Amino acid sequence: MPIKSKDFIVEELKRQIEGFKPEAGEKLFGRVMEVGDGIALVSGLSEVMMSEMLEFKTSAGSVYGVVLNLNEGNVGSIVLGDALKIKEGDEVIATKRILEVPVGEAMIGRVVNPLGVPLDQKEEIKADKYYPIEKVAPGVISRESVKQPVQxxxxxxxxxxxxxxGQRELIIGDRQIGKTAIAIDTIINQKGQNMKCVYVAIGQKESKVAGIVAKLEAAGAMKYTTIVLAGASDPAPLLYIAPYAGTAIAEYFLDKGEDVLVVYDDLSKHAVSYREISLLLKRAPGREAYPGDVFYLHSRLLERSCKLNKDYGGGSITSLPIIETQAGDVSAYIPTNVISITDGQIYLEPDLFYQGNRPAISVGISVSRVGSSAQIKAMKKVAGKIKLEAAQYRELASFAQFGSDLDDETKKKLERGKRLFEIFKQEQYSPVPVEDQVLIYFAISNGFMDNVPLEKISDFEKDLVEYTRNNSQETLERIATSGLLDEVSEAELIKVISACKDTLDYLEQNND
Amino acid sequence: MKIKSQQYALALFELVKDKKGQELEKIVANFARLLTERNDDFKADKIALEFENLWYQENLVVRAEIKSARALKPATVKALAEKLRKISGAKELDLSEKVELDIIGGAVIKYGDKILDAGLKNRLQKFKEALAV
Structure with a gap:
């Protein structure tokens, strides 16, 4: 019925035209007193709000800014866009709006800047809604404890x-040590896990981000991922708002009751850009020249990660902030701040990295304060022993260095530990499904790997997973779907592991 | 010690507040001498501006500008000025008029740090936005 629908449009139009009231809205205006380094000082605007958006009417079109400082007689603002267009004396108009970014399903699979403008030369983004970039974090009433795992x-x-x-887990370590790799692997592994992902690149090299996009595209991960990019060449104000914009995009899905993973790569550069802005706005510098509110800068961002309870939709935002340390110094200002805000950290150690243990996760210092409630039951069962064994191995290994005679029990533990750390090694971009992990950990903690030569461990791992996939697929599926490792599954696993070992020719015979 | 133009302006303003005739001239001359002595004479323009601001503030004078597409009739300007005096709470208006074809029709009125846009261009823009939703 095309005619009728046209009628409807005309009617609607008539109704709108009749209902339109032209208002001569009163607006605040001011003039630019000073501009430079992405910062503008504006006179007038006596009734402007904090973090209100400003429109700079320049001769080359409008440029937008955000109020950050309210002084007597002038207003300090950051400029989001080309600050070079703005001249002294240009007119500035207060918009009575807080800075917002477009959000919605259309953002998925896109690369955007912190203002939601696409950078990937695909079609224009038709946003469902606009969300303010700064939002107060959900309160106590709407939250619940973290219990579902992120694999x-x-x-x-x-x-x-x-x-x-809903957890906030910090990834911390020196430069070039695989911090981003962990985050990217995690995003790749969210395929089919009912998870949307947002990767916020703050001050990253554009070439690196292009590489990441290509990698995610190849792994099919861009189907559920949005990339917010504030590159190294972007002005500090854009870097400063990037993580908040990324979180706003995530909050759209949170409000729909979905689970979202946000990676902030990295917050050290975010703090540096905020320091730049603060110093230019003549706020007093404190430790390491950061302003006094640099803690609040990150705490208000990370508090927006949450797990909502059923009454509030049951969605969650999990965040993986990344911090780059200088020469392993975790006691610097920003690292200690973010460590204290997050629910745990994954510490990457240079020594491990250069020994070839990749990912170079330091098992001792890395913690998760949520603990085993964020594991499926099957994993909890096998991993409980693993943690203990890893701890015992580290202790023994330091003694064993002295080369004294060791009893058989100790030797056995050392051998087991060596194999365990061999298992922790993993290639980049090859995440392992949780059921395969259960299988591998089950095999090692029950002694099935004791007679596998150390250098053959990774081969054995591959062979075992492949053999089990071919011969006992249903057991793995049962573990994955039920999340349980009952006696029946255990018996089946023992059977299939033994059978698999019979087919291999590189095992040590005498030890068995 | 560096003295800001704002501070100069305030000092001068307080000095000349109730002075008249010769006394006033003397103060201004002295002030000019002080400026050159302190090598601050380049600030004169800014000081004058600040002084004007202070003067207007004290005497409730509000700067206003009426922009229109065509020159307005004196009666219209008078009516607008009366209305402006009411909303801004000013005793006196420092009114200037400007003809700007760009706003198509209506008028854009600026007073203090507020802007009242009743221009046709702005209304058309608003109408466009209302229809777009």
Missing amino acids: TGIKAIDAMIPIGR
């Missing part, structure tokens, strides 16, 4: 440092 697909993390939906 990172990284064996060492899923077993020993489990991350739950």
